[in-house]
Amino acid sequence: MADALPAALELRGIHKRFAGVAALQDVQLVLRPGEIHALMGQNGAGKSTLIKVLTGVHAVDAGDMRLNGQPIRPGSPLEAQRLGISTVYQEVNLCPNLSxxxxxxxxxxxxxxxxxxxxxxxxxxxxxxxxxxxxxxxxxxxxxxxxxxxxxxxxxxxxxxxxxxSARVLILDEPTSSLDEDEVQKLFSVLRRLRGEGLAILFVTHFLNQVYAISDRITVLRNGRFVGEWPAAGLGPQALITAMVGREVDLSAGGAAAHRPPLAADAPVLLQAEQIAQAGQLKPVDLRLRRGEVLGLAGLLGSGRTELARLLFGLARPDQGSLRIDGEEVRFASPAEAVRRGLAMCPEERKSDGIVAELSLRENIALALQASLGLKRNLSRAEQTALAERFVKALGIKTTSVETPIGLLSGGNQQKAMLARWLATNPRLLLLDEPTRGIDVAAKQEIMDEILRLADGGLAVLFISSEMNEVVRVSHRIAVLRDRRKVGELPAGSSEDAVYELIAAQT
Structure with a gap:
């Protein structure tokens, strides 16, 4: 048993501060060879900071770090690798232009x-x-x-x-966020084999079902502090959520989704796509979206979900079909034209397509609104600050200041900031491509409830997510894609199984 073995990695009393603000306080972690150990916590709990301390990105302020019983203090990622500590990040940090x-x-x-x-x-x-x-x-x-x-x-x-x-410790930071279910199972099969070979694996994720599918033990952080360590079999999902959040979170009722009113039968059509397509990217698709409607877009990775969203927002040009807004045919030459017609889009890849890492949280949130106002109307610094502070409070973005560079925030808080950026433009149609990717369970609940609240107020939402339970929970209708074409639609209240059956159905 792994519990009987000496620790491969042991951290005790780890402290780290940035500009006087405590990011980690008295954190501990024990990782044994031949085990998969889940590190859990909300966005901003300190998981990323702990990994960066462990891998030499940040110097630890205080505490004891031991690898196979020997004191270590890696001063760089390269030094950590030489010690046998390797990390695979959520966004694959490799060079696509090399073999x-x-x-x-x-x-x-x-x-x-x-x-x-x-x-x-x-x-x-x-x-x-x-x-x-x-x-x-x-x-x-x-x-x-x-x-x-x-x-x-x-x-x-x-x-x-x-x-x-020659890694002795493998750290996986959100390794499944871009994988479909079959790919996740293949990865888990590999991890179980590596565990059997004696590798110590630290697994960071926001997917609770995956924690229990693969992990031997769980460590929870909250607000930069160590909460506890448990065998995975001895800590149920509700107890895990409570440990992460610090309070009871009732997920059984599904939040606002269980109580939202049905879509009005006479709700006007806001967007209508007819046989819209792009060679090599998307086969002809018909799509209709009414005001106040949440239309779920379901499908496996590679089914064409993101490609369709890009065509609707002017990020790509269709080579056939038509698009109408309020019954008027439009041809967007750029996303700027889509924004002027009341469309907004939170992209799937926030790192490359969303945030401007060097700019502050305030500047990132104000970016789309300022662009829509043009050069004649500049938002003052005070207006930007008031705007950013309002959304920081409304969406629960964790930051010491709106002047903090957004690149220093956790992935989940960056995602919330992208949502804030587009909500600030007061859009009529919001295209959300994986809006809860990399966000903890409590924050997901908050964001989903906010989306539904906005829809109840008349906002049309196209909701794309790999998490099928989210799609079926929030959608008035579900359009299902497979092999870059639409294969059918399902009504509100449809089950996850019904979606998968439609995906798997033979043409």
Whole structure:
């Protein structure tokens, strides 16, 4: 049993402060070889900071860190890797323009002898990459560009790279956020094999069902403090949520979704797409969205959900079909034109398509509203501050100040800020692509209730999520995509099984 083994990694009394603000206070963590240990907590609980301390991104202020009983104090991610601590992040931090093999061995290429000029031994690189991937049951052409493979394969490549540095501790930070259910199960099969080989795995996620599917033990942080450690089998989901949030959270009733009024039968059509398509991206789709309606868009990864949202918002140009707003045909040449017609979109990839990491939270929230006002009407600093502070309070964004660079906030708080940015424009139609990705369970509840409140006030919402329980909970209707085409619609109250049956149905 892993509990009987000495700790692979042990942290005691860890403290970290930023500009006088305590991010971690007296945190502890014990990770044993041959176990998968879930690290849980709300956004802003200190999980990311703890990982950055552990991997040498931030210097710890106080506390004891031991690896296999020996004191450590990594001063950089490279030093942490040399110690045997490897991390795979939510956003795969690899180079898509390089081959799979180059990504796995980048920075530590095997080289030929001095007599041969110390050139890179490409045969050894490719052979080593194949061997590492074979350990994960992945058989691909390692000479191909990383970008030619789907996200699930890229995630495996990142894990292979981590294992290639003789990792004794593997940290997985939200590794399943971009994977569909089948891909998650394949990843879990790999993790169980690595656990059986004696690797110590720290697993960070917001998906409660995954915690219980894969984890041996659970450590919970709240507000930068250690709350407790439990065997996964001894801590039920409701108790886990209470430990994370610090109060009882009743999820059984489904919040506002269980009590919202039905959509009015005479609600006017706001958006109508007829046979809208883009070659190679989306086959012809019909879609209709009424004011005050939440239309769920369901489908597996690669089904065309994001591609459809991009066409509706002017991020891509359809090559056939028509789009009408309030009955008037429109052709958006850019997202700016869509914004002027009352559309707003929170993209799936907040890092690359959403936040401006160097700007403050205030500037990020005010960005879309300022753009919609044009050059003739500049929002004053006071107006921006008042706007940002209102949404910080309304959405529960955790920050010491609206002047904090948004890149320093947790992923969930960045996601809330993106929602705030678009709500500030007072849109008529809100396109939400994975709006709760990387957000803890209590924050998800708050965001979903806010979306439903806005819909009850007349806002039309296109809601895209990989979490099918969210789709069925909030939607008046559900449009189902498969293989980049619409395969049907389901009414409010439909079950998750009904959605999956439609996805799996033969054409």
């Amino acid at each position: 799979v093999a180059e990504n796995i061995f980048g920075g530590r290429y095997p080289r030929r002898s001095w007599l041969e000029g110390r050139r890179i031994d490409w045969a050894a690189v490719n052979r080593g990459a194949r061997e590492l991937l074979a350990r994960l049951d992945v058989d691909i052409d390692v000479s191909q560009l990383l970008s030619s493979y789907p996200v699930a394969v890229q995630q495996m490549v990142a894990i292979a790279r981590a294992l290639g540095v």
